[in-house]
Amino acid sequence: MPKLSPCWGQNATKTRQGKAEPSARGSRSRPAALRRRQGARGRAAAAMWGRVPPAWGCGAGRAARFSLLFLAGRPRSKFQKLFSTTSVLSTEKDKSTTSPGSTTEVASKSPDGAAETPKQKLLNIIGNMKVEVTSKKKFQQLKTHAIKKQDTEKQEGLDSKSSTFQEAAEDTQRSKPLNRELVEAVSAVASSLPRSKEQTESELLAQLRRHEENTDKQRRGGAINIRNVISEMSIKRQSPARRGVMISNRISLAMEEDGQRTKPERLSSHSFDSRSLREGKRLNIFTKASPETESALKTVSSPTIWDLEFAKEIAAVTDQPPRNGFEEMIQWTKEGILWEFPIDNEAGMDDDAEFHEHIFLEKHLKDFPKEGPIRHFMELVICGLSKNPYLSVKQKIEHIEWFQKYFEEKEELLQEM
Amino acid sequence: MAAAALRWVLRAARQVLPSPCTRQVRSYFVDWRMLRDVKRRKLAYEHADKRLRINAIRKNTILPRELQEVADKEIAALPRDSCPVRIRNRCVLTSRPRGVKRRWRLSRIIFRHFADHAQMSGIQRAMW
Numbered sequence: 001m002p003k004l005s006p007c008w009g010q011n012a013t014k015t016r017q018g019k020a021e022p023s024a025r026g027s028r029s030r031p032a033a034l035r036r037r038q039g040a041r042g043r044a045a046a047a048m049w050g051r052v053p054p055a056w057g058c059g060a061g062r063a064a065r066f067s068l069l070f071l072a073g074r075p076r077s078k079f080q081k082l083f084s085t086t087s088v089l090s091t092e093k094d095k096s097t098t099s100p101g102s103t104t105e106v107a108s109k110s111p112d113g114a115a116e117t118p119k120q121k122l123l124n125i126i127g128n129m130k131v132e133v134t135s136k137k138k139f140q141q142l143k144t145h146a147i148k149k150q151d152t153e154k155q156e157g158l159d160s161k162s163s164t165f166q167e168a169a170e171d172t173q174r175s176k177p178l179n180r181e182l183v184e185a186v187s188a189v190a191s192s193l194p195r196s197k198e199q200t201e202s203e204l205l206a207q208l209r210r211h212e213e214n215t216d217k218q219r220r221g222g223a224i225n226i227r228n229v230i231s232e233m234s235i236k237r238q239s240p241a242r243r244g245v246m247i248s249n250r251i252s253l254a255m256e257e258d259g260q261r262t263k264p265e266r267l268s269s270h271s272f273d274s275r276s277l278r279e280g281k282r283l284n285i286f287t288k289a290s291p292e293t294e295s296a297l298k299t300v301s302s303p304t305i306w307d308l309e310f311a312k313e314i315a316a317v318t319d320q321p322p323r324n325g326f327e328e329m330i331q332w333t334k335e336g337i338l339w340e341f342p343i344d345n346e347a348g349m350d351d352d353a354e355f356h357e358h359i360f361l362e363k364h365l366k367d368f369p370k371e372g373p374i375r376h377f378m379e380l381v382i383c384g385l386s387k388n389p390y391l392s393v394k395q396k397i398e399h400i401e402w403f404q405k406y407f408e409e410k411e412e413l414l415q416e417m
Numbered sequence: 418m419a420a421a422a423l424r425w426v427l428r429a430a431r432q433v434l435p436s437p438c439t440r441q442v443r444s445y446f447v448d449w450r451m452l453r454d455v456k457r458r459k460l461a462y463e464h465a466d467k468r469l470r471i472n473a474i475r476k477n478t479i480l481p482r483e484l485q486e487v488a489d490k491e492i493a494a495l496p497r498d499s500c501p502v503r504i505r506n507r508c509v510l511t512s513r514p515r516g517v518k519r520r521w522r523l524s525r526i527i528f529r530h531f532a533d534h535a536q537m538s539g540i541q542r543a544m545w
Contacts, residue, residue, distance in 0.1 A: 373479050381473065402470055410484060417481055 123248060182208055353393040359386045364400045374407055374414075447512040454507055457498045464499035468492065 186208070190200040214228050303311075322328040332338035340347065361382045368378050381403065385396045407414075446452045474480060474488040497503070508517050508524035516525040521537070532540045 373481065377474075377477065377479050380479070399466075399470065402466075406470070406474075410487065413483060413487065414481075417483060 119251075123251065349392075351392045357393050358389075358396070361386055361396060361400065364397060367404055368407070378403065443510075447510070450514075451507055451512040454505055457503050460496055460499040461501045461504060464495055465501070468495065468499065 183205070186201055186204040189204065190197045193200055210228070211232075214232070322331055329338055333340060365375075365378055365382065368375055378400070381400070385391065385399060388396070391399075446455065471488050471492045475485050475492070477485060505514050506517050506519060506522070507514050508527060509522040510527050511524055513524035513526075517523065518525065518528060521528055523531070528537070531537045532542075
């Protein structure tokens, strides 16, 4: 009775036999794996798309306050395109401006829509803060625009009700009279523009007065009205984005480790202050290696035996044996024992030549006689080479050139015949 | 002569592997016959193209016979070990000339030994 000896079973498909053909894979086949990967990607994409609409609506409410500050003194028309929080503004200010109906709906949807965790809400807010960056950039552009066209900008800015509201509040306080020249300029501008002269004049004057007050307050060092300050603050390009990103990362990390009390990892070299590592004065503590010393090092003679031995020692210490199968496979791939996946049929083959260079080799037959047995022979050679897919174009040309040399050497013989 | 050959052998055989590997390390040829086979393979590789081209001239009905005779003499002048016919596919571990399976380059005895110890990937005892 035949006894069944212990089966060896199927080991891993990667053999130790060097470049043995990649045997048929099992159930962990590539198509299945690819499908799985695509599925994950698809799910992620779907999740992303699903997230966006609620975030927009939810973040609108909280971000409204920030929007307010930017509204003050900024052209409303452009702002409307960028931001959809005018509805919230109106509720705050008690003045119904041109609030598009759609935005109100969006704002109202926000409390209803998401039964989200506070964490997600926060993340959404901070995510929106990132969105605001683009609008901030546009604001910066607008501001540069404003510097060029000051008068027209002021004109449009003063149309906003917020400024008039502020003007009404500060109407009573007018300690310092404005500069005469400025007043004259204001009147000249007002007259030049097509709108109602008096209104424009008054609005421009109010703007000037506000500006003066702010400067006075700053000089005195009094209580700073943040609204005014931020409305005229210049927008730094990167720091808010960075801050937002870092804060969001911080919060997300902290939130994710609710059970554990591990500190969130320090992010890259960016500090959380406004300054980065690359700004500031150079301390000149570390000096760059001058190119002279580098060249001097290179001119040292070839390494001695002791250097080689030392290098071998270091290699022996550092190259520890692989801890697991993955590291082993990595090592094998580096050595060339294991092929790289997905299999590239042209791995190691660097033939960049087109097909016509392989097939049409008659141009290399220029130096041969045009008639006779040799030509016949060479044409057969070319026919064979053109059908050979295993040689590179260089090798084929080398063959033809060898024949050419050979027949040149044998010319005397041939002439005797 | 022998000393030179020995030196050549040692130089050829010293395979300094960069990493401390746990694989089987062979730092010598199993026997002299294996060494000779290795030499033949190297020479055959070097002269392969030349031999191919000269043979293309020889095995021809188009070129004149004189040319072919000259080619005959030329190919005979090449070293004897450069012809591929002299290569013998020996077992890689034992240098056994017969009973060698090409796919694994092992003789049948070694193959069986490894297969029994489950060290041959994808090899299973046949049973049907």
